[in-house]
Amino acid sequence: MNRRFMLQSTALFAASMVTRRARAQASVVDTSNYFIMNQSAALPVRLPPKPVAGPSLTPDEVNGLERQLRCQCGCTLDVYTCRTTDLVCQVAPAMHRDVSTLAAGGYTSDEILNAFAKVYGDRVLMAPPARGFNRLAYALPWLGIVTGGVVLTFALRRRAPEAR
Amino acid sequence: MTIVGELSLWTALLMACWCAIVSFTGAATHRPDLARSGERAAHAVFAFSALAFIGLAQALLRRDFSYSYVVGHITVNMPAPYVLAAIWSGPQGSALLWALLLAACAAVAATDIRRVLPSLAPHAVTTLGCVLAFVLAAIALDANPFDRMEVVPGDGRGMNPQLQNPGMLAHPPLLVFGLAATAIPFALGISAMTNRVIPAGWVRLSRRWMFGAWLLLSAGVLSGMWWAYVEPGWGGYWSWDPVQSSALLPWLVSTAGIHALVAFERRSSYSRWLLTLVTLPFILAVFTAFVTRGVLVDSIHSFARSPMGTWFSGFLVVVCAATTFLLATRPVRSEQPATATRGSPREAALLYGTVVLVGIAFSVSVGLLFPLFNEWMGETRVTVAAPFFNHVNAPFVLVLLALMGVAQLLDWPASASTAITRQMRWPAIAGGAIILLLFAAGMRDVQVTATCGLAGFVVAAIIRDEERRYGRYITHAAVAMLLAAFTGMRFVRTYDVGLTAGQAFDATDPFGRQWRFTSQGLSRSQYRNSEVLSVTLELRRDGEVLGLVTSEKRQYVDSHGHPIFDPSTEAGIRTGPRMDTYVVLAHVNEDVADVRITFNPLVAWVWIGGVLLIVGGVVSLRAGTRTVR
Numbered sequence: 001m002n003r004r005f006m007l008q009s010t011a012l013f014a015a016s017m018v019t020r021r022a023r024a025q026a027s028v029v030d031t032s033n034y035f036i037m038n039q040s041a042a043l044p045v046r047l048p049p050k051p052v053a054g055p056s057l058t059p060d061e062v063n064g065l066e067r068q069l070r071c072q073c074g075c076t077l078d079v080y081t082c083r084t085t086d087l088v089c090q091v092a093p094a095m096h097r098d099v100s101t102l103a104a105g106g107y108t109s110d111e112i113l114n115a116f117a118k119v120y121g122d123r124v125l126m127a128p129p130a131r132g133f134n135r136l137a138y139a140l141p142w143l144g145i146v147t148g149g150v151v152l153t154f155a156l157r158r159r160a161p162e163a164r
Numbered sequence: 165m166t167i168v169g170e171l172s173l174w175t176a177l178l179m180a181c182w183c184a185i186v187s188f189t190g191a192a193t194h195r196p197d198l199a200r201s202g203e204r205a206a207h208a209v210f211a212f213s214a215l216a217f218i219g220l221a222q223a224l225l226r227r228d229f230s231y232s233y234v235v236g237h238i239t240v241n242m243p244a245p246y247v248l249a250a251i252w253s254g255p256q257g258s259a260l261l262w263a264l265l266l267a268a269c270a271a272v273a274a275t276d277i278r279r280v281l282p283s284l285a286p287h288a289v290t291t292l293g294c295v296l297a298f299v300l301a302a303i304a305l306d307a308n309p310f311d312r313m314e315v316v317p318g319d320g321r322g323m324n325p326q327l328q329n330p331g332m333l334a335h336p337p338l339l340v341f342g343l344a345a346t347a348i349p350f351a352l353g354i355s356a357m358t359n360r361v362i363p364a365g366w367v368r369l370s371r372r373w374m375f376g377a378w379l380l381l382s383a384g385v386l387s388g389m390w391w392a393y394v395e396p397g398w399g400g401y402w403s404w405d406p407v408q409s410s411a412l413l414p415w416l417v418s419t420a421g422i423h424a425l426v427a428f429e430r431r432s433s434y435s436r437w438l439l440t441l442v443t444l445p446f447i448l449a450v451f452t453a454f455v456t457r458g459v460l461v462d463s464i465h466s467f468a469r470s471p472m473g474t475w476f477s478g479f480l481v482v483v484c485a486a487t488t489f490l491l492a493t494r495p496v497r498s499e500q501p502a503t504a505t506r507g508s509p510r511e512a513a514l515l516y517g518t519v520v521l522v523g524i525a526f527s528v529s530v531g532l533l534f535p536l537f538n539e540w541m542g543e544t545r546v547t548v549a550a551p552f553f554n555h556v557n558a559p560f561v562l563v564l565l566a567l568m569g570v571a572q573l574l575d576w577p578a579s580a581s582t583a584i585t586r587q588m589r590w591p592a593i594a595g596g597a598i599i600l601l602l603f604a605a606g607m608r609d610v611q612v613t614a615t616c617g618l619a620g621f622v623v624a625a626i627i628r629d630e631e632r633r634y635g636r637y638i639t640h641a642a643v644a645m646l647l648a649a650f651t652g653m654r655f656v657r658t659y660d661v662g663l664t665a666g667q668a669f670d671a672t673d674p675f676g677r678q679w680r681f682t683s684q685g686l687s688r689s690q691y692r693n694s695e696v697l698s699v700t701l702e703l704r705r706d707g708e709v710l711g712l713v714t715s716e717k718r719q720y721v722d723s724h725g726h727p728i729f730d731p732s733t734e735a736g737i738r739t740g741p742r743m744d745t746y747v748v749l750a751h752v753n754e755d756v757a758d759v760r761i762t763f764n765p766l767v768a769w770v771w772i773g774g775v776l777l778i779v780g781g782v783v784s785l786r787a788g789t790r791t792v793r
Contacts, residue, residue: 006182010175010178010179011171011175013174013178014171014172014174014175014178015171037730059660063658063660068551070547070549076405076406076549077398077403078549081398081399083750084660084748084750084760085396085397085398085733085748085750085760086730086733088730088731121544121545122544122545122546122547123535123544123545123546123547124547125546125547126547126549126550126551126552127547127548127549127551127552127555128534128538128546128547128548128552132543133538133541133543134538134543134546136534137530137531137534137548137552138555138556140526140527140530141523141524141526141527141530141556141557141560144523144526144527144530145519145520145523145526145527145560148519148522148523149516149519152515152516152519155434156512156515
């Protein structure tokens with residue numbers, strides 16, 4: 001194969017591919033640029049107020065609690081950040097209303113988190129609760145580092161070659 | 165010109181295939197003429213990729229709406245810098261940018277490797293040719309930015325508002341450049357394993373390329389942090405978003421790789437671990453591309469999803485399998501002369517450091533993939549976000565800081581334990597003094613106290629060191645500064661308040677100072693491509709007027725004035741040495757502006773630390789380049 005033949009073949013291939021693709025026109029706009037929000041993702045989290053009900057959490061504690069709950073609109077943010085940043089999201093304000101109602105009803109942080117997890121599942125929590133299979137996520141990093149350290153310690157003691 | 169660009173994309177693909185095949189044949193038949201042809205083909209791939217890139221740039225700048233990519237990413241009234249930045253605002257364009265930067269690295273590296281390590285060059289160029297052929301094939305066949313429209317519209321759909329920020333001009337190119345550059349150490353590692361030898365000179369060449377990639381990744385990650393801080397209005401610079409986290413992986417492992425190369429240069433041992441760390445950053449770069457473009461994880465970067473995710477998943481499997489096979493089956497002989505003696509304490513500290521760095525990368529990967537793994541195991545879906553990553557990684561970061569300080573003080577020859585103790589005395593006193601000072605000031609947060617104490621230990625250890633390696637000093641001091649500054653975010657104080665014009669709100673910052681925020685009212689303004697609703701607050705601290713801060717909601721519009729996308733947030737930030745005052749316009753109810761005011765301590769030190777990290781990296785890279793020459 002000489003250079004001229006190679007160049008001619010390359011040009012021919014490129015031209016034929018461009019022509020073929022030009023015939024098969026794209027009829028749709030590339031919409032990878034767009035984030036589609038699920039505005040109907042909020043589910044009611046309701047519990048009757050406790051008998052001797054008084055607000056159980058301060059506004060700061062409510063904000064802190066909302067940082068542990070994930071907004072379900074698809075944004076990947078916590079409820080507090082989403083509701084104080086996104087003008088359009090209707091999911092985070094709805095979840096905030098439920099948190100506030102439960103706090104006003106005398107429920108503690110843990111009880112509120114459990115109530116949300118019961119309705120939405122564990123995906124509503126910003127970190128997996130350390131129970132059952134989830135413990136693996138917390139244990140694996142330690143296991144990895146400790147194993148690496150032990151292996152290296154043995155290797156340093158046994159395998160280091162002499163300097164030449 | 166655009167049609168030339170389109171033609172060039174296909175030609176670049178052919179040239180990449182030629183580069184891979186001819187280099188491989190040259191290596192197999194020991195024919196230097198074929199190897200040189202492969203090298204020239206690498207140069208040609210770069211030239212044609214550049215033409216394709218220019219073609220797309222011209223289509224965007226001419227606002228040629230006959231192309232689907234142009235329609236999907238710009239409008240007629242968009243400012244020119246963002247029109248140009250639209251090249252990498254979509255998955256097709258950013259893949260083309262990746263191909264261009266990868267081709268640029270490959271073109272330079274092909275000549276560089278032939279000059280320094282002629283015996284390894286054909287295999288290294290073969291590897292680079294294969295990677296280029298893959299990326300260009302994925303673009304040409306499944307993410308072609310030159311796809312055309314059947315009906316040409318009068319205006320486009322515009323760019324995602326979060327991308328219309330000056331950060332868009334720097335962050336994606338820097339990060340993509342860094343990810344692409346990891347291919348060079350990968351090719352050097354593969355060629356060493358294929359030839360079963362690490363020749364003298366390989367370590368320094370690999371270190372230089374790895375350091376270059378690390379520097380670009382550092383700049384890319386830091387510019388991304390800055391962008392995340394100023395643009396979406398979330399109030400933080402690191403949210404452990406899956407794409408943000410995945411970009412950290414190659415950086416962490418590259419850092420480990422650089423340290424392993426330093427240790428290997430002196431001791432010439434643990435070649436398999438070294439080759440793992442040299443090849444792994446590229447594998448993780450492909451993983452990052454897969455996470456960014458795939459649909460497996462939910463991310464704020466979901467605008468980057470494309471069919472290329474499938475391509476990258478396939479490529480990831482192939483690259484992992486090939487590298488693992490070579491690592492497992494090819495014992496490598498080292499020709500690097502060892503200059504340090506057996507039992508070198510600094511070597512041990514460096515290697516333990518690499519284990520911790522890879523361990524942190526592993527922990528981040530576990531967090532990224534655990535939701536998927538959980539689902540595959542039939543468990544309920546879980547979310548793994550900031551609380552998990554902060555909780556799991558905090559102790560590892562402390563170990564890393566301690567090792568950083570200790571490694572500065574240890575020597576290459578084995579020293580007596582009394583000498584080591586003497587070396588460590590003053591840095592340990594400095595670290596302890598910081599802990600005591602913080603405790604006396606009322607600090608009871610163990611993580612913050614330990615991080616700041618260990619950061620002080622690192623800086624004091626650097627001062628004690630007598631080697632005069634300024635690049636290394638600056639880089640390690642910058643990392644200590646960054647990690648200490650990150651702890652500031654544990655003391656964030658936030659206020660939500662509704663303000664009408666003239667109304668004031670009093671707040672106390674984490675340092676106990678009194679602030680008064682007085683609303684100057686809402687204002688509306690019209691720009692060429694956006695309608696802006698803003699609130700301005702006057703800031704007073706302990707009675708002293710500090711100035712005005714404005715936060716905006718921007719509604720982008722097309723050339724007909726029609727709204728495109730949802731409104732986006734522009735935070736108002738006042739930066740100070742102790743903390744930032746961060747204002748976000750959250751909602752507007754008639755004339756009441758709902759504002760979120762946040763005091764973010766030590767943020768300025770994050771940016772100073774970031775700049776120092778880059779400066780230190782440049783100094784080290786220059787020193788390394790001089791050494792190679």
